Amino acid sequence: MTLTFDMNFVPSHGVAVEVAPGIARVTCANASPFTFHGTNSYIVGTDTLAVIDPGPEDDAHLAALIAAIDGRPVSYIFVTHTHRDHSPLAERLKAATGAPTVAEGPHRDARPLRIGEAPALDAANDTAFMPDIRLADGEAIDGDGWRLSAVHTPGHAANHAVFALDGTGVAFSGDHVMAWSTSIVAPPGGAMSDYMASLDKLIERGDRRLLPGHGGPVEDPAAFMRGLRTHRKMRERAIVERLRAGDRTIAEIVRAIYRDTDPRLHAAAGLSVLAHLEDLVARAVVAADGEVAIDGVYRPS
Numbered sequence: 001m002t003l004t005f006d007m008n009f010v011p012s013h014g015v016a017v018e019v020a021p022g023i024a025r026v027t028c029a030n031a032s033p034f035t036f037h038g039t040n041s042y043i044v045g046t047d048t049l050a051v052i053d054p055g056p057e058d059d060a061h062l063a064a065l066i067a068a069i070d071g072r073p074v075s076y077i078f079v080t081h082t083h084r085d086h087s088p089l090a091e092r093l094k095a096a097t098g099a100p101t102v103a104e105g106p107h108r109d110a111r112p113l114r115i116g117e118a119p120a121l122d123a124a125n126d127t128a129f130m131p132d133i134r135l136a137d138g139e140a141i142d143g144d145g146w147r148l149s150a151v152h153t154p155g156h157a158a159n160h161a162v163f164a165l166d167g168t169g170v171a172f173s174g175d176h177v178m179a180w181s182t183s184i185v186a187p188p189g190g191a192m193s194d195y196m197a198s199l200d201k202l203i204e205r206g207d208r209r210l211l212p213g214h215g216g217p218v219e220d221p222a223a224f225m226r227g228l229r230t231h232r233k234m235r236e237r238a239i240v241e242r243l244r245a246g247d248r249t250i251a252e253i254v255r256a257i258y259r260d261t262d263p264r265l266h267a268a269a270g271l272s273v274l275a276h277l278e279d280l281v282a283r284a285v286v287a288a289d290g291e292v293a294i295d296g297v298y299r300p301s
Contacts, residue, residue, distance in 0.1 A: 003227035006179040009216040011037035016068035028061040033264050036214040039085045048144035052078045052172050054089040074099040080174030081157040082107035082126040100132035104161040110191035155195025156183045169208035180215035186271035192279040243300050
């Protein structure tokens, strides 16, 4: 199945853009190779509101959110996951609105750190965030004319949750599914086996539209996510083929299969390969000479 990414997105930084009745998007001007044109915050409701993913610590973005809220009460602030481009502004927005924060939970890694290992993307993690309300999988919060249900989707982050706007077919997919790019899965914060299981879980839901943390909407989610699943399986096969061809390190594999990728993303690509290798070793498809690590040595089983 062909996977086509949609790069056509006008961010309209600092301006509230209506993306559906009762849903506005405000995009932060924190563009980067990892965030595309910036982090999307969403405002749900017309009278009493919810805010989803307030974004990074950014004065201009806070001002834009306050302007978009326009004096209306905010009942809850939802956070899809605790990366620094999504959650840090929650505390200042909470102070400004009085709204409690809602999330799956505080930051945690997908697995324990191994001896001598340091979190590769530790700077990306918002370890200070502590939600006021922890929402279990399938649990919902009712607001003024809206109801948001938590769908736990670990993979990109261990505490990642998608929030579904019940009765509409719309879900806020955070970084789990984005129209412009694949999601980074980087151990130990994320896990490929978790990501693939969460992808299947979302496909089974049958949502008709996903509003992601970066870029524009995913308009045909089931087909797009099936494409994502196929893409990940093809990447897995490519890794195994490189090992069969004689590559033994992640650096060698990245040079071969990510040769057309922006070099600034090669470190993240290496972590994605590591995530695949963790899964492949667990399934005994690949063997590691020692620990499964970013500098490890690998071979076909």
